[in-house]
Amino acid sequence: MKAISLFSSxxxxxxxxxxxxxxxxxxAELINNRAKxxxxxxxxxxxxxxDITKQEIKDAISKFINNDVKLLLATPPCQGVSSVGKNKNQKQFLEDSRNFLIFDVFYFIDNFDFDAILIENVSKFLTMYFPFEGEFLRIQDLITKKYKGKYLVEILDINAQDYGVPQSRPRCFIKLFKKDYFWPAPEKEAQITLKEAIGHLPSLEAGESSKIKWHFAKEINERDILAIKHTPTGKSAMINEVYFPRKINGEKVRGFHNTYKRLDWxxxxxxxxxxSGEISSHCNAHPGRLKPDGTYSDARVLTIxxxxxVASLPQDWDIPNWANDRFIRxxxxxxxxxxxxxxxxGTLKKS
Structure with missing residues (x-):
């Protein structure tokens, strides 16, 4: 099946x-380096x-949609509704233009005859209300109202950790498909722990490298290294009584319960x-291993x-030389x- 991918990231x-x-x-991609x-x-x-909101970009994409293209993939940006984003309520949601890129997806559904469409986002996307024909509707109700004559509409609200990905990643999938297709949910699988996924890799301290491709540790400042070295697996350095994260002047850094936190094996x-490259951000520190002196190894973020x-990408993923650490993360x-x-x-089939 040939496909078009919007918001390709x-x-x-x-x-x-x-x-x-x-x-x-x-x-289709907004940012130059991502397109590259x-x-x-x-x-x-x-x-x-x-910019897909501009008609000339829609026209440029449309040139590649012919009768053989039967699948539309759309993964509009999730920052506007993400649980770690700035928008925490409906009012803030309505003020963020990124949240209305779904209407640019509708342009392609309205103008072309796809057999199946998959729209993906964070789970919170399902709880927000969108303005449509004089009322506010949740996205599932909006799409059902708009396309129920042509497509079956089904929602998958699932977590990647239940499908072979060693990472907790709740995502929602809105599936639209014609009646001559069969599109069941994938089968759940046993969860993969971090120990099972990366526990075989050698320990590294910040700034160290191994002989294994892409397994080298970013440098971090000595104050943060000291705090993380005294932080057990699965715990945050913010609760340390002595070795807590400090500013240059020695003051305690302000943060939440999941900042400067080690992952759990x-x-x-x-x-x-x-x-993911910032030790101070949410649950970014390597789990570490207890050392004989009572400190913990691997005071660092995860290597590439x-x-x-943990992202379920190939370990030999073809990263070009020009792509730096921050960009890849x-x-x-x-x-x-x-x-x-x-x-x-993979479950989408003709009936």
């Missing part, structure tokens, strides 16, 4: 789609780089965000290799885990 989520018979002929990475990863696909990885593993943090997308789309 450098194509991270599309990594395994050819394995389930899906050929993305064209992606998309073309690097998928040299035989087209990429349209620009016995659980799937906490959701990786665009800030560890990030690839950002695109992975914004993307749906590719193994999850593969499994959701």
């Amino acid at each position: 450098a194509g991270v989520g599309e990594t395994y789609l050819k394995e389930v018979g899906i050929d993305v002929v064209c992606g 990475l998309y073309k690097h990863l998928y040299p035989h696909s087209e990429i349209v780089n620009g 016995e659980l799937p990885c906490h959701a990786r965000t665009t800030k 290799l560890e990030l690839l593993i 950002h695109v992975i943090g914004e993307s749906v885990p590719p193994l999850l997308l593969k499994k959701v789309l």
Whole structure:
């Protein structure tokens, strides 16, 4: 099945789609470097780089939609509704223009005859109300009202950790498909702990490298290293009585219960965000191992290799030389885990 991908986020989520018979002929991306990475990863696909709210960009994408293109993928930005984003209520949601990019998806559904459409976002996306024809509707009700004559509409509100991804990543999928298709939910699987996923990799301290590709540790400041070294697995340095995170002047850093926090070996990885390279951000410190002196090893964030593993990306993922650490962490943090997308789309069949 040939497909078009809107809001491609450098194509991270599309990594395994050819394995389930899906050929993305064209992606669309706003940011230049992400479009550049998309073309690097998928040299035989087209990429349209620009603002999808502009008609000329819609027209450019439309040129690649012919009668053979039967699947539309749309993963509009989730920051406007993410649980770690700035918008916590309906009023703030309405003031964030990113949350209305779904209406640009409707443009393509209205103007082309797809057999199936998959819209993906964070779970909170399902709880927000959108203005439509003089009333406010939740997205499921809006889409059902708008397309019920043509498509069956089903919702999947699931967590990637239940489908072979060693990371807790709640996502919602809105499926629209014609009546001659069968599209069940994928089968649940046993969760993969962080120990099972990355426990075999050698310990590293901040700034150290190994001989394994992409397994090298970012440098962090000595104050944070000291705090994390005295923080047990699964705990936050913010509750340390002596070795808590400090500013340069010695004052305690202000933060929440999950900042400067070590991950837990016995659980799937906490959701990786665009800030996975910052030790101070949510649950970003390596779990560490207890040392004979009572401190804990691996006072650092996850390496790029560890990030690839918990994001369900190939360990030999083709990262170009020009893509720096921050950029790679950002695109992975914004993307749906590719193994999850593969499994959701892998059940789509003709009846």
